[in-house]
Amino acid sequence: MVxxxxxxxxxxLARLADDDLRLDGRGRWDGRDVxxxxxxxxxxxxxxxxxxxxxxxxxxxxxxxRTPWPDRPSQGSLMCGAELxxxxxxxxxxxxxSPQSIELGRVVDRGIRESGCIDMESLCIVPGEKVWxxxxxxxxxxxxxxxxxACGLAAxxxxxxxxxxxxxxxxxxxxxxKVNGTPIMASFTRVGGRYVFDPSEEEELGGDERIHITLGDxxxxxSLQKGLRGVFTPAEFAEIFEVAHQRCSELRKxxxxxxxx
Amino acid sequence: MGGYGDVKLLRDDGLRLDGRKLDEMRxxxxxxxxxPAADGSAMVTHGLNVAVAAxxxxxxxxxxxxxxxxxxxxxxxxxxxxxxxxxxxxxxxNRRSRExxxxxxxxxESVVLVERxxxxxxxxxxxxxxxxxxxxxxxxxxxxxxxxxxxxPMRDLLVGVASGKVEDxxxxxxxxxxxxxxxxDLPVGILPNTGxxxxxxxxxxxxxxxxxxxxxxxFKAAAEIHEIMVDALKRRYEGGxx
Numbered sequence: 001m002v003x004x005x006x007x008x009x010x011x012x013l014a015r016l017a018d019d020d021l022r023l024d025g026r027g028r029w030d031g032r033d034v035x036x037x038x039x040x041x042x043x044x045x046x047x048x049x050x051x052x053x054x055x056x057x058x059x060x061x062x063x064x065x066r067t068p069w070p071d072r073p074s075q076g077s078l079m080c081g082a083e084l085x086x087x088x089x090x091x092x093x094x095x096x097x098s099p100q101s102i103e104l105g106r107v108v109d110r111g112i113r114e115s116g117c118i119d120m121e122s123l124c125i126v127p128g129e130k131v132w133x134x135x136x137x138x139x140x141x142x143x144x145x146x147x148x149x150a151c152g153l154a155a156x157x158x159x160x161x162x163x164x165x166x167x168x169x170x171x172x173x174x175x176x177x178k179v180n181g182t183p184i185m186a187s188f189t190r191v192g193g194r195y196v197f198d199p200s201e202e203e204e205l206g207g208d209e210r211i212h213i214t215l216g217d218x219x220x221x222x223s224l225q226k227g228l229r230g231v232f233t234p235a236e237f238a239e240i241f242e243v244a245h246q247r248c249s250e251l252r253k254x255x256x257x258x259x260x261x
Numbered sequence: 262m263g264g265y266g267d268v269k270l271l272r273d274d275g276l277r278l279d280g281r282k283l284d285e286m287r288x289x290x291x292x293x294x295x296x297p298a299a300d301g302s303a304m305v306t307h308g309l310n311v312a313v314a315a316x317x318x319x320x321x322x323x324x325x326x327x328x329x330x331x332x333x334x335x336x337x338x339x340x341x342x343x344x345x346x347x348x349x350x351x352x353x354x355n356r357r358s359r360e361x362x363x364x365x366x367x368x369x370e371s372v373v374l375v376e377r378x379x380x381x382x383x384x385x386x387x388x389x390x391x392x393x394x395x396x397x398x399x400x401x402x403x404x405x406x407x408x409x410x411x412x413x414p415m416r417d418l419l420v421g422v423a424s425g426k427v428e429d430x431x432x433x434x435x436x437x438x439x440x441x442x443x444x445x446d447l448p449v450g451i452l453p454n455t456g457x458x459x460x461x462x463x464x465x466x467x468x469x470x471x472x473x474x475x476x477x478x479x480f481k482a483a484a485e486i487h488e489i490m491v492d493a494l495k496r497r498y499e500g501g502x503x
Binding site: 041042043044047054056058059060061062064081083085086087088089090094096097135137139141142143144168201 | 295296298299300311314320353384386388391393
């Protein structure tokens with residue numbers, strides 16, 4: 001379904017931007033409140049639910065035993081996929097995965113994979129024969145804007161709670177998956193001519209291009225993505241990069257707090 | 262049914278493995294209006310099952326060939342999340358989910374006053390987040406609460422329940438072990454106010470008497486779940502929130 005982009009909404013967003021305001025009253029770099037629950041799904045080996053405003057996302061981790069790639073006989077694998085299900089919004093239609101959900105899954109996947117938080121060697125059971133395949137599936141139940149950050153957060157939080165079901169597969173005792181780090185994504189959308197953090201549904205509808213930044217514990221970049229039509233300047237990037245650092249470390253603390261409980 | 266007599270499903274004291282009586286249902290909780298983007302929504306937990314339903318519409322029916330001149334069509338998608346089961350499910354539609362979607366749509370079309378909305382479509386999305394036997398019934402219950410939450414007129418609330426048979430004894434509401442190793446499963450969709458049945462499937466082996474008893478259990482459970490559904494909708498609209 002094609003969403004009509006209302007001219008009036010664009011005008012209103014531009015007018016607000018002139019006074020450095022946002023539709024929902026937030027400051028330019030303010031995120032919505034984030035509610036994170038971990039270990040919330042029966043049957044998933046690790047799970048998390050993220051609620052950010054009207055956005056609701058679940059992530060679940062499953063394991064399978066597979067034969068390793070011939071060129072990497074002692075390495076397991078990690079795969080992360082996201083589904084923008086038709087349940088999440090009237091604009092999503094059934095059918096094979098849309099380019100949008102493929103982009104979403106792959107951006108989240110890269111952030112986690114490239115941060116090196118999972119040591120692929122640690123997923124080896126019998127070299128050349130058996131390794132663990134770790135699958136993170138993200139289910140978007142409600143798209144109220146900025147599903148990227150919600151998915152990124154749900155995915156890493158779920159992964160960090162995962163227990164390897166070795167007993168069920170008859171290869172030893174269950175153990176907690178070792179995850180070294182908490183890569184976090186921060187997303188920005190150009191609204192009314194300037195970037196804002198954590199865009200709402202209306203801001204995405206009446207906004208332009210978006211930038212996703214995933215940062216590791218040390219503040220290193222692990223994935224970048226620009227989506228949709230538009231251009232930005234290095235100065236603009238420098239500005240949002242600073243904000244991304246702050247927001248990512250706040251969200252990383254939130255994950256740690258939930259794990260502490 | 263997958264089952265054969267070698268797995269014990271009833272205890273020596275006559276109770277079931279999880280301690281339930283023969284005609285006792287797993288605990289059910291229902292919450293309406295949980296998805297902000299949808300026109301109507303609900304979450305049902307039935308035992309360890311978690312089913313979420315969203316309703317969009319009535320909206321223009323596309324493509325045009327699915328339009329009906331005299332009524333709305335209901336487009337149901339029943340989908341299990343990849344992490345909802347013990348072994349991961351490959352994302353996407355399979356034959357099982359297609360069939361369940363089809364018969365669920367037909368059941369809901371028998372309950373919704375579809376004549377009120379000619380040429381339109383009502384989209385019902387059922388997502389199973391956790392599965393432990395009985396997901397299609399939890400999905401039906403969630404769908405009808407979501408339809409009511411969306412303000413779509415219905416003749417009654419459709420309630421999904423199942424009974425079955427384990428160790429030659431009829432029991433209400435099979436759990437996972439009973440479903441895997443039991444002898445029969447009879448999931449139905451009941452209209453508690455009219456006493457009619459809009460959804461019916463069955464597999465396994467039941468004698469006529471066993472069928473009657475299983476159905477009796479189903480009607481009893483449907484009345485209980487119906488109360489929980491009504492309560493969820495009242496909480497949604499009486500509380501003054503949202």
